[in-house]
Amino acid sequence: MRGFRIVAVMLIALAFFTGCTVEDGGQSSVQPQSSSVSQGENSASQPVTFTDALGYEVTVNSWSRVVSLYGSFGETWVLAGGQLTGTTNDAVKERNLDLGDDVAIVGTVQQPNLEEILALNPDFLILSADTAEHVDLHQALNDAGIVHAYYRVDEFSQYLDMLEQFCSMTGRQDLYEKNGLEIQKQIDATLKAVEGQPHPSALLIRAFSSGAKAKGEDNLAGVMLRDLGADNLVSQYESLLEDVSVEEIIAADPDFIFVVTMGSSEEKALAYMEDHLESNPAWAGLSAVKNGRYIVLPKDLFHYKPNALWGESYAYLAKILYPDLAAEIQ
Numbered sequence: 001m002r003g004f005r006i007v008a009v010m011l012i013a014l015a016f017f018t019g020c021t022v023e024d025g026g027q028s029s030v031q032p033q034s035s036s037v038s039q040g041e042n043s044a045s046q047p048v049t050f051t052d053a054l055g056y057e058v059t060v061n062s063w064s065r066v067v068s069l070y071g072s073f074g075e076t077w078v079l080a081g082g083q084l085t086g087t088t089n090d091a092v093k094e095r096n097l098d099l100g101d102d103v104a105i106v107g108t109v110q111q112p113n114l115e116e117i118l119a120l121n122p123d124f125l126i127l128s129a130d131t132a133e134h135v136d137l138h139q140a141l142n143d144a145g146i147v148h149a150y151y152r153v154d155e156f157s158q159y160l161d162m163l164e165q166f167c168s169m170t171g172r173q174d175l176y177e178k179n180g181l182e183i184q185k186q187i188d189a190t191l192k193a194v195e196g197q198p199h200p201s202a203l204l205i206r207a208f209s210s211g212a213k214a215k216g217e218d219n220l221a222g223v224m225l226r227d228l229g230a231d232n233l234v235s236q237y238e239s240l241l242e243d244v245s246v247e248e249i250i251a252a253d254p255d256f257i258f259v260v261t262m263g264s265s266e267e268k269a270l271a272y273m274e275d276h277l278e279s280n281p282a283w284a285g286l287s288a289v290k291n292g293r294y295i296v297l298p299k300d301l302f303h304y305k306p307n308a309l310w311g312e313s314y315a316y317l318a319k320i321l322y323p324d325l326a327a328e329i330q
Helices: 002-016 071-079 114-119 138-143 156-170 173-194 220-227 246-252 266-278 307-321 323-328
Strands: 021-023 048-051 057-060 066-068 084-087 124-128 148-151 201-208 211-214 256-261 294-296
Touching: 048 156, 057 148, 066 071, 071 084, 071 124, 071 156, 071 307, 156 173, 156 307, 173 307, 173 323, 201 220, 201 246, 201 266, 211 266, 220 256, 220 307, 256 266, 307 323
Parallel strands: 066 084, 066 124, 124 148, 201 256, 256 294
Antiparallel strands: 021 057, 048 057, 201 211
16 A cells, blocks of 8 residues: 555646656766756846766756755755755754755655655755665655655755755855855965974774674765874784774774764764773873874764865864864964
8 A cells, every 4th residue: 555655746746846857877886976067147036057976967946845865965955045845853862953844754864764855846956865764765756756856965065056956956156155265264374373283193983783894985984084294003914994803903003083973873882982992901002092192083073975074074173183283273
């Protein structure tokens, strides 16, 4: 019965969605979304065409009923001057966005409710290229005639591209400058302040309730460590990407150990670290631990997409890596 209702709603949706197209292109899991858009001088009234993060060519003709299946991306739409018709519950529970009672919650990031999405009659749907459940929706959304695009944001330049694209729709160049270019200036100033400094070694661990893995440049905190001149241990010990070995950490003895937690319970993630890593008697002898450089990073700056706070993320990390320069970093 539930499957019948979904099909029925999809058939109804076909009558509403005209003029919106999503063309299948060759999929590429590494291709970033193109920031090149086709638009007229009055961008807020012209169709926008671009290639998304999965290589699909997308043409958006209207954006008055926008739904985002990822809270961070929904926030970017709002930062561009747009309004949301619907989003997933992480926008409220994790991002703490004040969306108002008229914005519908259409499930979770990993379990978006297709029936509820279709019922909202969206003219533009925003999805994550890194979420399998979103990728799996592509054909059903195409069949329903819903224009949709996949995005990937692991570093600031990708956020900037996304914001520019959204601002080309809303016509709010002022917000692109405020929430994008001004943040770029802050990041550039931070990078300039630490330029030429010795490269500290660092280990970045992503911890969750049932495990922990070292992370490299596929993680936004890992990208920031790279940009700030830190040498990430995973470049020498790639096996850490699969299994965090205390023995290898002890052998490398990094200057810094950073932890980013994921999942609904930070306490459970840190409990896993305590039970499986910190309990090793040799852990206390690590230079990072002895010198107070074993640090849990705040989720809002290093797990969730920082968006307009990206400059603060860089500054926060830079002050830890280079404490003698903290006064010069804003």
